Amino acid sequence: MKYPTYLMAVAAAVIALAVFPAAAEQADRDMPMNAESDALRYDDLKQTSVFTGNVVITKGTTIIRGERVDVTQDPEGYQKAIVIAAPGKLAFYRKKRDGLDEFIEGESERIEYDSRPDVVKFIRNAVLRRYNGAVLADESTGSQINYDNVTDVFTVDGGPQNRSATNPSGRVRALLSPRSKASAAGGTATPAPPAAGPSPSLRPSPALGSEKN
Known part of the structure; x- marks a missing residue:
C-alpha cells in the first residue's frame, strides 16, 4: 500500500519526538x-x-x-521507541553530551527509549561507550545496560545472555577512565562555564545489577 507524502511527514514528526532524548545536545532540537x-x-x-x-x-x-x-505515543503525549537489530547484528544509538566534546554510544540487539523517565535500555549483548572527542574513555558490557539521560547514571546487568567466547562467565566488564585523564586524552573538550563547576562524568549506579528488564 502506498502512503501519500504528507502522511509520511506526519509519521516522521511523531518519531522525532520519540527517539531523541531531552538530554541530547541542545542544538539538536532545532535540527531537521x-x-x-x-x-x-x-x-x-x-x-x-x-x-x-x-x-x-x-x-x-x-x-x-x-x-x-x-x-x-500514550494519551499524555509520552513516547516509547523500540529499535530492533537485524539477525546477527546490533542496533546502534549515539548522541552528543550537552555542552561537552563527548559522545555516548551504545549497541545491543534491542534498544528501548521511554521519554517519560528519559531512560535508554540496551538489551542483550549490550555495550555502552563514552568518547572524549574521538578517544574512547569509558566502556561497559553486559546483558542489559540502562542509561539515565537526566542523571548520567547507568546500571549494568550480567548473566548467561552475556556469555561469549571471549567472556565465558557472562560477568559485567567495565573500563572507566579517571575524569582528568579522559579529558586530557581528548584534548578538545569544551570547557564548562566557571560557575558550572567541573563537567559531569558518567556514573555507574552503586546498585549494579539491581535493575532487570
Whole structure:
C-alpha cells in the first residue's frame, strides 16, 4: 500500500519526538529530522509508526540505526521507541553530551527509549561507550545496560545472555577512565562555564545489577 507524502511527514514528526532524548545536545532540537527505511507503516488512530528495513534516523548529533523502529505515543503525549537489530547484528544509538566534546554510544540487539523517565535500555549483548572527542574513555558490557539521560547514571546487568567466547562467565566488564585523564586524552573538550563547576562524568549506579528488564 502506498502512503501519500504528507502522511509520511506526519509519521516522521511523531518519531522525532520519540527517539531523541531531552538530554541530547541542545542544538539538536532545532535540527531537521531525517529518516530512511525500506518501508513505513503509520496508524493515526493508534498513534504508532513502524519503520522497517535498514532504518537510519538522524537529528543533529543524534543517530539511530536498526532493522526496525517501532514508536508509540500514550494519551499524555509520552513516547516509547523500540529499535530492533537485524539477525546477527546490533542496533546502534549515539548522541552528543550537552555542552561537552563527548559522545555516548551504545549497541545491543534491542534498544528501548521511554521519554517519560528519559531512560535508554540496551538489551542483550549490550555495550555502552563514552568518547572524549574521538578517544574512547569509558566502556561497559553486559546483558542489559540502562542509561539515565537526566542523571548520567547507568546500571549494568550480567548473566548467561552475556556469555561469549571471549567472556565465558557472562560477568559485567567495565573500563572507566579517571575524569582528568579522559579529558586530557581528548584534548578538545569544551570547557564548562566557571560557575558550572567541573563537567559531569558518567556514573555507574552503586546498585549494579539491581535493575532487570
